[in-house]
Amino acid sequence: MTFNLALDLFPLTAAVLATLTCGLLGNFLVLRRESLMGDAISHAVLPGLVIAFLISSSRSPLLMLAGAAAAGLVTVVLIEAVRKLGKVEPGAAMGVVFSVMFALGVLLIEQAAAQNVELDPDCVLYGQLETLAWFTAPDTLAGLWAWHTVESIPRQVWLLSVMLAVSAAFVVLLYKELRITSFDPGLATSQGVPAGVMHYALMVLVAAATVAAFEAVGSILVIAMLIAPAATARLLTDRLDTQIGLSLVAAVLAAAGGYFGATLVPGAFDLPSVNAAGSMTVVAGVLVVAAAVLSPSHGFVAKLWRRRRLAERTAVDDLIATLYRGGETGYAALPHDTLRTALLGRRLDATLAAARRRGLIDDRAIGVSLTNAGRAAAAELVRRHRLWEQYLVDDAGLAPDHVHPTAEFLEHLPLAPATDATVDPHGQPIPDPDPDKP
Amino acid sequence: MTPHRHGPASLTAVDDAWPTAAEVADVLLFRAGHNTNVVILGTALLGVAAGIVGVFALLRKRSLVADALSHATLPGLCLAFLVATALGYSGRTLPVLLAGATVSGVLGVLCIQWLVRHTRLYEDAAIGLILSVFFGAGTVLLSIIQTLQTGTAAGLTHFIYGQTAAMSASDAWLMAAIAAIVVALAALLLKEFALVCFNDAFARVDGWPVTVVDLLMMALVVLVTVAGLQAVGLILVVAMLIIPAVAARFWTEKLWALVLLAAIIGGLSGYLGASASALLPRKPAGAVIVLVSGVVFVVSMLGAPRRGIVAAAIRRARLRLGIAADHLLELAYLASAAGRGATVHADDLAGLRRERGWGAAATAVIGAFLHRRGLGRFDAGAFVATPAGLERGRRVARNHRLWEQYLVSSADIAPSHLDWTVDQVEHVLSDPLVAELEEALAERGIDAHRRTRPPVTADNGSRL
Numbered sequence: 001m002t003f004n005l006a007l008d009l010f011p012l013t014a015a016v017l018a019t020l021t022c023g024l025l026g027n028f029l030v031l032r033r034e035s036l037m038g039d040a041i042s043h044a045v046l047p048g049l050v051i052a053f054l055i056s057s058s059r060s061p062l063l064m065l066a067g068a069a070a071a072g073l074v075t076v077v078l079i080e081a082v083r084k085l086g087k088v089e090p091g092a093a094m095g096v097v098f099s100v101m102f103a104l105g106v107l108l109i110e111q112a113a114a115q116n117v118e119l120d121p122d123c124v125l126y127g128q129l130e131t132l133a134w135f136t137a138p139d140t141l142a143g144l145w146a147w148h149t150v151e152s153i154p155r156q157v158w159l160l161s162v163m164l165a166v167s168a169a170f171v172v173l174l175y176k177e178l179r180i181t182s183f184d185p186g187l188a189t190s191q192g193v194p195a196g197v198m199h200y201a202l203m204v205l206v207a208a209a210t211v212a213a214f215e216a217v218g219s220i221l222v223i224a225m226l227i228a229p230a231a232t233a234r235l236l237t238d239r240l241d242t243q244i245g246l247s248l249v250a251a252v253l254a255a256a257g258g259y260f261g262a263t264l265v266p267g268a269f270d271l272p273s274v275n276a277a278g279s280m281t282v283v284a285g286v287l288v289v290a291a292a293v294l295s296p297s298h299g300f301v302a303k304l305w306r307r308r309r310l311a312e313r314t315a316v317d318d319l320i321a322t323l324y325r326g327g328e329t330g331y332a333a334l335p336h337d338t339l340r341t342a343l344l345g346r347r348l349d350a351t352l353a354a355a356r357r358r359g360l361i362d363d364r365a366i367g368v369s370l371t372n373a374g375r376a377a378a379a380e381l382v383r384r385h386r387l388w389e390q391y392l393v394d395d396a397g398l399a400p401d402h403v404h405p406t407a408e409f410l411e412h413l414p415l416a417p418a419t420d421a422t423v424d425p426h427g428q429p430i431p432d433p434d435p436d437k438p
Numbered sequence: 439m440t441p442h443r444h445g446p447a448s449l450t451a452v453d454d455a456w457p458t459a460a461e462v463a464d465v466l467l468f469r470a471g472h473n474t475n476v477v478i479l480g481t482a483l484l485g486v487a488a489g490i491v492g493v494f495a496l497l498r499k500r501s502l503v504a505d506a507l508s509h510a511t512l513p514g515l516c517l518a519f520l521v522a523t524a525l526g527y528s529g530r531t532l533p534v535l536l537a538g539a540t541v542s543g544v545l546g547v548l549c550i551q552w553l554v555r556h557t558r559l560y561e562d563a564a565i566g567l568i569l570s571v572f573f574g575a576g577t578v579l580l581s582i583i584q585t586l587q588t589g590t591a592a593g594l595t596h597f598i599y600g601q602t603a604a605m606s607a608s609d610a611w612l613m614a615a616i617a618a619i620v621v622a623l624a625a626l627l628l629k630e631f632a633l634v635c636f637n638d639a640f641a642r643v644d645g646w647p648v649t650v651v652d653l654l655m656m657a658l659v660v661l662v663t664v665a666g667l668q669a670v671g672l673i674l675v676v677a678m679l680i681i682p683a684v685a686a687r688f689w690t691e692k693l694w695a696l697v698l699l700a701a702i703i704g705g706l707s708g709y710l711g712a713s714a715s716a717l718l719p720r721k722p723a724g725a726v727i728v729l730v731s732g733v734v735f736v737v738s739m740l741g742a743p744r745r746g747i748v749a750a751a752i753r754r755a756r757l758r759l760g761i762a763a764d765h766l767l768e769l770a771y772l773a774s775a776a777g778r779g780a781t782v783h784a785d786d787l788a789g790l791r792r793e794r795g796w797g798a799a800a801t802a803v804i805g806a807f808l809h810r811r812g813l814g815r816f817d818a819g820a821f822v823a824t825p826a827g828l829e830r831g832r833r834v835a836r837n838h839r840l841w842e843q844y845l846v847s848s849a850d851i852a853p854s855h856l857d858w859t860v861d862q863v864e865h866v867l868s869d870p871l872v873a874e875l876e877e878a879l880a881e882r883g884i885d886a887h888r889r890t891r892p893p894v895t896a897d898n899g900s901r902l
Contacts, residue, residue: 035563036502039570043673085747086739091562092501092684096735099677103728106599106674110720220577224570231563266582275581281574288567292557300556 008259010132010154011216015255015280017160018213021167022225023251025206027244028171030230031182036091037076037203038226040098042210042219044075046105054112061155065211072207075101076200127218127277132156156216163212167205171244174198179240221277225251228284235291235298254284314412315351317381318343320360321411323370324378328428333367379431384416386424386431391417393425400425457717465713474716477602480610481669481712481723482705483617488666488675489682489704490624491658493697496683497635498655502562505676506550506569507543508663512576512672514542515597516583523586532609532668535597540664546572547656600671602712602723609668616665620658624697631655632693670724677728678704685735688742707731761865762804764834765790767813770823771831780814780828782821838864840875847879 022038029035048071049064056063075097082093132154138146171178177198181188185195206226213222233246258280263273293300322342326334340348352368355361360374370378388407392398395417398406403425422430457465464470468478495504518538522531546568553564580594596604605613624631633641634651642648659679666675686699711727740748766782769790774780782790791801801816809815813827823831841863845851867875 030560030563033560033562035560035566039505039566082739085750086684086688087745088684088687089496089499089501091499092496092680095501095505095676095680096684096732099674099681099728100732100735103674103677103725103732106722106725107729110722110725113720220570220573223566224574227563227566227570231559231567234559235557262578271582272585274578278574278577278581281571282578285567285571285574288571292553292559298558303556 005138006134006136010134010157011129011276012256012259014132014154014157014160014216015129015221015259015276016252017157017164018209018217018222019225019229019251019255019280019284020248021160021164021209022213022222023229023247024164024167024171024244025202025209026226026228026230027233027240027247028178028182028202029206029226030234031240032199032202035227036094037079038206038210039223040079040094041072041075041203041207042214042222043098044101044105045069045071045207045211045214045219046102047071047108048074048105050105050108050112054108061159061215064215065159068211068214069208071101072211073204076203076207127214127216127221129216129276132216156212159212160216163209167209170201170205174201178202217280218277221281224281224284225254228281228288229254232284232287232291235288235295238297250284250287254280254287258283311346312351312354315343315346316355316358316360317412318346319351319355320370320374320378321381321385323361323368324375324382327370327375333365333369335367339368376434380434381411383431383433384413385411386428387416387419387421389424389426390421390430391419394419394421462713462717465716470716472607476607476610477605477716477723478709478712480605480613481602481727482709483610483613484662484666484669485678485682485704485706485708485711485727486701487613487617487620487704488662488678489686489700489702490620490697491655491662492679492681492683492704493686493693493700494624494631494635494655495659495679496687498652500656500659501676501680502565503547503550504659504663504679506565506572507547507660508667508672508675509569509576510546510572511539511543511664511667512573512598513579514538514540514545515594515667516576516579517542519583519594520579520586535594536664536667539597539667540660542572543660543663547660596671597667598671598673599722600667600669600674600724602669602715605669613665616661620662621701623654623658627651627654628694628697670727674724674728677731678707681728681731681735682707685731685738688738688745703731703734707734759804759807762794762796762800763808763811763813764830764865765794766804766808766821767823767827767831768834768838769831770814770821771828771835774823774828775832775835780823780825782823784819787819787821834864837867837872840872840879841867843879844875 026035026038029037045068048067048069050067051071052063052067055067078097079090079093082088082097083090086093088096134152134154136152138149177188177193180191180193181195181198185199188195188198210219210222210226213225229247229250230243232250233243236246237243259276261283262276262279265279266272266274291299294302296302319339319342322339323334326332326338336348339352343351352361352363355374356363358373359371360377362369362371362374385407388410389400389403392403392406393400424430461470465474465478468475492501492504495501515535515538518535521538522528522534527534550561550564550568553559553567554561559567583594630641630646630651633644633646634648634655638648638652641651662679663675666678669675670678682700682703683696685703686696689699690696707727707730710730712723714726714730715721715723738746740746743749766787769782769786770780773782773786790796796804805816805821808827812824813830814821814823816822842853846853
């Protein structure tokens with residue numbers, strides 16, 4: 001990996017700071033189902049920027065920032081007003097407000113262009129990381145320990161540092177309040193935590209973070225970073241503090257991975273480097289997909305695996321129960337065809353293999369028979385099945401010919417009704433409980 | 439930013455000069471030359487189609503899915519451009535680009551559905567993710583295109599902000615065809631669309647092909663979005679879908695009227711937006727279209743007769759005024775029933791004002807309201823009710839006691855807990871309900887007009 005102090009230090013720092021800030025705040029947006037507020041705000045700051053610019057006729061950063069922040073706040077208030085006063089669905093309210101604001105911004109930019117003022121909405125979308133290059137950088141890392149370094153830190157990096165510090169302080173100091181208002185605003189209000197105030201405080205911070213970040217990294221990356229790291233983390237854990245920690249890791253990974261990937265990946269094909277903010281967004285998206293597919297607790301693969309294991313266990317249960325019932329009618333072993341019918345279309349070979357692996361059946365001779373362990377396990381299943389049938393007839397008042405399907409489902413669960421019946425509704429004996437089990 | 443967008447060649451508009459009335463009339467009446475007509479007509483038709491489709495997207499709560507869809511077209515546009523260029527064709531062939539846009543837009547929507555169905559992420563997070571990640575991928579591809587062949591990529595950025603003036607006659611025909619398809623489908627399948635929009639579970643149980651109808655609605659959204667890319671750009675195309683529908687929603691509760699109104703608002707926005715863009719220099723049509731529909735939205739939200747904010751505020755103010763007047767009349771009736779004449783004396787009035795928090799202005803408004811209705815008036819610091827006012831006060835007092843009796847005898851509420859709820863309900867009991875209450879209480883042998891509680895204090899016996 002090639003790290004060029006002059007070209008990479010400040011852009012990378014700015015990117016990491018921006019993604020950390022957005023990733024941190026995004027945790028609460030994702031939990032509150034307000035992920036799209038970042039999207040709305042970052043579109044809607046455009047007219048604020050242009051108006052601030054037209055008023056001051058200069059690119060005074062503080063004024064631009066104030067204009068954008070004001071537009072962001074106006075957006076939040078307007079969305080709330082359209083939603084509450086107009087009784088418009090939240091998504092549509094957002095769409096109406098931010099698209100009108102953005103259109104206003106585009107129109108204002110054209111007016112500015114008429115006065116020979118060049119404003120570029122592209123930089124709002126994509127950011128201008130490359131302008132943060134440090135042309136007077138020292139040649140070595142050791143040279144960084146100098147006052148010169150502090151003086152050279154670009155405004156965007158300062159701004160983003162402050163923003164990160166404010167956001168971190170907000171989250172740390174109001175962690176309890178944020179948590180309770182995010183999960184249960186009604187409870188929070190009844191406990192004396194003003195959910196509305198917390199909502200607006202969070203929105204103000206999101207607006208400020210959006211504004212502080214987009215000059216460096218662009219609004220697309222801001223939108224992505226408000227959602228993707230938190231979504232990644234949410235797919236990996238159920239605990240909020242762990243989620244926040246993981247989201248920060250994901251944010252740094254996306255920033256650094258995207259930044260270097262933008263140069264390295266095309267470089268491998270002898271192509272010039274691509275848009276860094278865009279590639280960070282892509283890396284963030286890849287992280288979400290990876291978490292969605294591979295997460296041990298909530299991932300797609302883990303879910304599929306668990307479902308297959310459950311299906312297999314159910315099939316094995318049905319197989320040995322069938323063999324047990326065959327034993328009751330005097331057949332010590334059953335042929336494959338009978339078992340295939342009993343398994344209701346599930347794959348017999350795989351089920352037999354699974355049961356053999358667990359030492360429940362013996363199919364070395366002609367037909368399939370239960371081992372001792374298999375017989376004990378099957379007896380427990382059949383016992384539960386018949387206990388449930390008896391319970392459903394005696395206590396739930398079902399007709400005897402209606403209870404089999406329910407019992408067939410319940411027998412796979414490790415619980416049985418507490419009855420001392422010895423015969424099921426069909427006159428079959430209920431096997432004794434396994435003496436080895438309590 | 440895209441290059442300056444001057445009006446079409448047929449209009450020799452000078453920068454920053456306002457058009458004359460004749461020029462305006464020419465453009466609006468389709469006399470401003472073929473190119474201008476094509477652009478205006480095509481955009482208006484697109485507006486009609488988008489307005490209709492938007493109604494169903496809104497009712498299906500898919501407004502922002504459409505936003506994600508339009509943003510997700512960018513990587514498809516870029517890839518189609520790259521592939522076409524690599525194969526030696528012109529990268530800017532519109533059908534190729536739109537095919538690429540459709541593929542990646544649909545892919546984005548499918549990704550949202552997968553995320554919502556198979557992960558624990560909420561829909562808003564899924565929408566935001568797909569929107570930003572696909573657009574981010576698009577910007578990466580865009581930066582590749584820009585470095586590969588300088589200049590040829592310029593056409594692609596039009597799709598981000600839109601370039602209405604580039605619409606050709608064949609594009610306008612395409613818009614006309616799309617509008618025709620949308621209108622025909624909406625007319626033919628209005629019942630099916632309505633059923634799936636309002637109660638898809640019922641529709642499924644009732645045997646309707648919900649999935650097919652739903653996919654058809656989504657396909658229409660895709661169609662309109664992709665068609666709108668060139669005209670208004672992928673950031674603002676969602677506005678053409680949402681805003682007319684949301685604005686129309688303020689005016690009507692009937693679906694057919696909603697569709698019709700949204701089509702009119704959408705068409706009008708497109709027509710006026712494209713006209714303004716043709717007449718005035720530096721007015722990008724996409725933004726003007728969105729702003730026109732935004733104005734319609736604001737007017738609708740404020741001024742619609744039933745659901746509008748102003749109408750609701752007036753209704754609420756009238757209700758509050760009526761309730762306040764009731765309080766005063768009730769007091770006057772109680773005074774007259776106690777043999778003190780139909781007058782609320784100054785100190786009782788002061789007590790009521792303190793209790794209800796009426797300032798001088800509020801009291802004056804209430805007085806004017808009562809006077810205009812001939813129910814009573816203020817006279818030297820006291821309030822004197824007319825016979826009509828006394829009758830009204832008697833009814834309020836009766837309602838108050840009826841409801842108290844009902845709560846105590848039928849809802850098992852302790853007498854000491856009554857006042858708050860009764861105060862709210864006494865004003866809204868309808869006449870049939872009052873009759874029913876009297877009858878029900880009489881059946882149980884309860885005298886509705888008996889006092890439930892003694893007067894609170896001897897000197898303030900006005901509140902029973």
